[in-house]
Each structure stands twice: as C-alpha cells, then as structure tokens.
Amino acid sequence: MNEYFYEAYDKNGRKVSNIISAQSLEEAKSLLKNQEFVVVKIEPIKKNFSFKLFEGKITEQELYNFFKELSIMTKSGVKIEKALTVIERSLDNVKLKKIVNEIVKDIKSGVTLPSAFEKHSIFDSLIVAVIKTGDSTGTLSESFSNIAEYLKFKIQFKQEIKSALVYPIFLIFASFLTIFAMFKFIIPKFFSIFSANYEELPLISKILLNISNFFTLNPYFIGTFIMLIVGVNILIRTGKLKVLLDYSVNVPLLRNVVINLELSRFSYSMYSMLSSGIDFLKSLELSTNVVQNKKIKRSLESVIPDIRSGKTITESFRKIEYFPSFMLSLINVGEESGNLKDIFYELYTIFEERFKTFVKRTLTILEPAVITLTGIIVGFIVISLILTVMSMSNVKL
Template sequence: MSNATPRYAWTGHASSGATAGVIEAASPTAAADLLRGRGITPLTIRPQGNGLVAGTPLGWLTRLRAGPQRPAESDKRSGLFAPKVRPVDLMLFARQLHTLLRSGVPILRALAGLQESAVNPAVKDVLLEVRKSLESGIALSMALARHDRVFDPIFVALVRVGEMTGRLDEVFLRLFHHLEFENTLRQQVKSAMRYPTFVVAAMVVALGVINLMVIPAFASVFAAAGASLPLPTRILMATSQFTIDWGWAMGLASVAGWFGLRAWRRTPQGRLRIDAALLHMPVAGKIVRKAMLARFARSFALALRSGVPIEQALSVVAQTVDNQHIARRLDGMRGAVERGDSILRAAAAAAVFTPVVLQMVAVGEETGAVDELMDEVAGFYASEVEYELKTLSQQIEPILIVMLGVLVLMLALGVFLPVWDLGSTAMKH
C-alpha cells in the first residue's frame, strides 16, 4: 500500500481571474481549505486519474460527478404564470451555500446539490444558468449579475468582494442575515396593512350597496308622497342616481387610472415624484422614511463590513433602497464623498437623514467604526418601524371612525328627515 499524499486537480477563481492546478492534500475538504487559504474559490476538485469526487463531508453529494447532468432545455419554465424566486428561496440559498462552502465543497458541486434539492422550479432554472456560466469560466458574481431580477446589486457586489478576499462563505452568511431582515420588515408591513385595507374595502362595498339598492327604494317612496325633500336627502338621491347612470364609467375610469398610475410609476420622473410623495404622506410617511433608513443603514453596514469601499458601497446601496427620491440623494452623497467631503458632510447635504443617523455617522467617522454604528442605527429604526406598524391600526382608527361617522350621519339625515316630515304631516291631518 502506498502512503503517498493524494493529488487533486482543481479549477477555481482568484482575484486575478480563472485559474487551475494540482494540489496535494489528505482529502478534497482539506484541498478546498488550502485553496481558500490562498485566496482561491474552488470550483471543482478531482482526484488525479479519477473523474469522481470523493471524501466530501456531505454524503448525498458524493454521488455527484464534477460535471453533473444538466436538465433538458425543455424543462425550463416560462410565461406569465411561471413560478418566481421568492425572498424565502434566496434566504435558503444563501444559508445553504454558506454551509456547503464552509464544509469545503467546491462551488460547482455545491450549486449542483442545491439545484437537485430545490423545490421551486424557478430556483432550479436560475442555478442551472449560474452553473453553465461558471463552467464557461465566468466568475460567480458575474454569473449572478446576469439574473438581476433575482440577485440585487448588493448581493452581487458582496459576492464579488467575497471572491476577491476568498471569504465567500462568510459573505453568504451575512447575506442570509440581511435577507432575513428585509423579509421580516416586508412581512410586518403586510401584516399591519391588512386591517385598514379590510375596513376601507368594507366601506366602499357598503357605499355601493347603499347607492345602488337602499336609496333608490326610499326615493320611490318619497316620490310617491310628493313631499318637499330636505337638502341631505336630495344630495343622497342625486349621488345614487349618478352612481346608477355612470357607475360603469366610474369603474372603468378607476381601472384605467390605476393602470395609468402604474405605467407612470415605471417612468423615471413618475417614480421620483411618487416616491417623494410617499415620504410626506400622513401616518404612513414616517413609517416609510424609518423603514428606508433602516434598510439603508443595514445595507451600508453590510457592504462596509464586507470590505466594499465607501464610494462603491453608497452606489450599491442607492440601487437597493426601494425609493428613487432617497436613491438620488444617496448618489449625490457618493459624488460628494468622491470629491473629498467627509461622510458626515455628505450625509447632512443629502437632507434625508435624521439627527440620530447624522450623530452616529459623526461618531463612526471619529472612531473608524461606521459599520458598527450603522448596524445600531438599523436596529434602532427596525424597532421603531415594528412599533409604528403594531400601533398603525390605533393611529388609523380615529380617521376611519370619523369617515364612518360622517357616512352614517349623511345616511341618517338623508333618510330619516323626510320620514320624520312625512310622519309629522300625517299626524297633523
């Protein structure tokens, strides 16, 4: 029996680009660790003279070849109702890829395993395309950038940094926590909007029933009596008649207006105007602003901690903040930093940050811990948003009660005043 150290042929990516070679190691896992220590992200690791990859820490991957079977092109899903890659799918992808890379599994085999175990067909298709790009010699970050509807700019930028530093496993763990934060924020907003949306929808339905069914019944009675009707009743009857005559046109106009607003929002000018207006809406505006600040702070801290330069971090974060008005201000902030301004002066000039954020930026610049303090800002505003969303129904309830009170008052005056007058007339006679 020979005691010679096994030799492995490998391919990978370094900061200088694609590379390959042969390495001596006790196992494929040890070989992957040695390569990452050299700043190389391993793509494939094969024992010399054997096409199979053995000795991996995950048993279900040992059956895979270095070049796994590709699904047929006809398996790809397309069309309007094709499945989409959900935020939960991205979180699972980042977490699992972190575990596989940390265990020493080469990136190609890790992607093959994730593709095989994925439940969502859209995830399978994306991973297949990413694997094809990697096999053709393209870096992982560039392969992910080709799917910009799935992987946002900050995801791609951090993966690029991970490739350059050889710490892809750490980057994917940070991305998992970032995606978890974003998903939690999104779910909190949806949960908080359920109650007011239901109440407003119920009021709209009630108005439709009153105008189309209730008031016309009373109108026929009042017309037969021939009595003089008070002003509230005449207003209700005119509103009801207008709804009956032109309700279809109002419905069409509402649908056309909705689609027109969506189309306008897709234009740069429309998106800018609407996003700026969202920040000044009563009740909801402060929640939107705090949510944007939490997202900015968390993304900025993540980019800085991962080694992204400040100018590039601001550029990437501007693309990920879901508000064009704030994104424009962040682009201006990046330009100011490039011209030599401090982060604090650039942030103050942007005029979108609260005094809390500016104070944290000032302390961070003095201590060299901007990323840590931005994390604290993100946690602070995430807590603020959570509290605001939990109390949103309490803040909206007075407005809804006033609207409902006005509706009931108009209905009561319009219906019962003439009934009262008719009863009084009948008693006199």
C-alpha cells in the first residue's frame, strides 16, 4: 500500500486535506471520487525524511482536545462514528488526522471501538482500558471525559514544574554567562598589562589568572561543554539516565520529593480508573505503569498477586515501604466504606500539595543561593584586581 497526500473539496464545499492509502495514484483518485471529493491536489508521500518531518508529533494537548471534543459530542447524542468523522475534518495535525481516519474505517468494517483505538501506540493501555469499560457499560461520553481530565492533569502537572524552573534556570544561565565573560574577555585584557611581572603578582591574582588562562588557552573548552550537554541529552532520550534516577528514592534529600511526585501520579491514575468503572485490580495494574521510578513501581507490582489471592488491599499495601502510614489509614477507611475512588482523589491532593510545597521551598532557597554564589565569585574577582593594582603600584594596605 502507498500513501498519498491530497487536498480536495467535499460535497459541502469545504476544503479538506488528508492522507489516503491505495495501491496506485489512479486507485487513490477513484476512492476519493467515490467519497464525493473534488480533488485539487494529490501526490505520493515519500517514506523517508520528508514523510517523518511532515507527520510531526502528536502532543498531549492535541490528545486532550481530541478526547474533550469526543466527550462533548457523544454526550450531546452524536454517534461515535459521526463524532470521529466531524473531529477528523477539524484536526490540523496530519498524523492524528490519519489515525482518526483509520479508526473510522475500522469501525465501519466491523472492528470494535476499543480494538480500533488499541491498534495505535499513541493511545496507551490506560486509555484503551477506559474506552473498553465505557464501551461495555454504555458510558462512552463519561469515559472520554475521564480520559480528557487525566490528560489535562498530566499537562498541567508538567507545565507547573516547567514554570517553576524557568526563573532558576535563567538565573543560573545568566550567572554562568557573566562569570564566563569575565574570565574569557575582561580578566585577560586586564592582566595583559602585568604579564611581564607575573612572579610579583599576589597569590590570589595568580589563581585568578590561571583560571582565566584555562578559558582563554583551551580551545576545546566550549566544545567539551557542548558535548557534555549532548551526552546528557542522549542519556535522557535512551532512558539510561533513569537508571541513576531510580536510586534517587534512596537519597535522603530527594526521597520525599520523589515519593510525593510518584504517589501523586499513582493516586490520580487510580482515581481516574475507578471513576471510569474499572475494577480495583485492573486499575492497580494500569496505574502502576504510570509510575516512573522503578523501585516504587516494583513495590506496587509485588502486591498485585497478594490482592489477587484474596488478601485485603490494606494488608497488601502494608508491605510497600514507600507508602506513609496516613495513606494506609485512609485506604483502610475507603476499603471498609467502599469509597476508594474519593480516597485516592484526596491522596492525590495531599501528595500534590506536598510536592509543590517542596518545590517552592527549594526554589526559595536556590534563587538567593545562586545570587550569593555569583556575588562571591564576582567579589573575589574584584578584590583580586584591586590587590593586583595595589601590589604593582607598591601601595601598602
């Protein structure tokens, strides 16, 4: 099968652009004609760099918009097939448009809705499970709404972290740039005046000059720095850096923040799953996959067989060392009252608040610490320059 990109007008006179699969260009034109499209442009898509670049990436925001629109339309009584077709026409992302188009085709050919979604990797097992539950219980609009809320939670969570880190990162970068500029350009020009009298310079001035020479005489410094950044980026993309981050839960200063972050994700996922009507054991299996830290994830996975064998939820959870005592108490209350859904939402709010509080406190300390450190370094430079001038001018303190 070949892929063809086309631009055409539908029977309502609306211009649409999409991708169609066909054996040949003639077959593609024939298929579009049968769908009552007036083709303006059609061309084969090269399955190489241009195709990858053209498709782009599907963001969580686009998925959120997609499921939010599905929720609104199905709640209004629009059939799922019609809702998907309407949404497809309004999509800007070509890759997502193609996927939705394939889902519609699968549904028309008799494939179940969950199976049609499951074929595409952009919909993870959690999303597929919620759709399966909604499809079997006839509550698809609620399921789509729960998925949208879960995606919204993930988007907001990431945005809050990024927003909190913007100023500190800018501050650190600006401080580094200032210090680098002084060592690279200002100090060499200043000490060039006294280069002939190096042995007579004060010790602090010699130290400063040697540091400056490292920046000035080492042409590979910037290259090494860039390679270091690229190397860290590669480690992040390949997932190898996560191996180190998994042990962060054992570091005293990081333990609480990692636990609060992971349990916040876990609790909200459990709340979303239970709200969608998924049974507890399945919810636990799906929510465990949301956890990023492997040590915490393995602890959660270890209790699944216990619950499956008939042990109570509270009894099984007691073996998880990362669960604080108040969490076990609340889960016990929820288990006895049959209201675990609301309990997990309360746990989510608690852990989220704890995580945000830690981040705020850390940033409150970090900002003045960076400014103070920069001030000390700049002060050291200024004192060194003053001592150099006094020493070379035979001025006694």
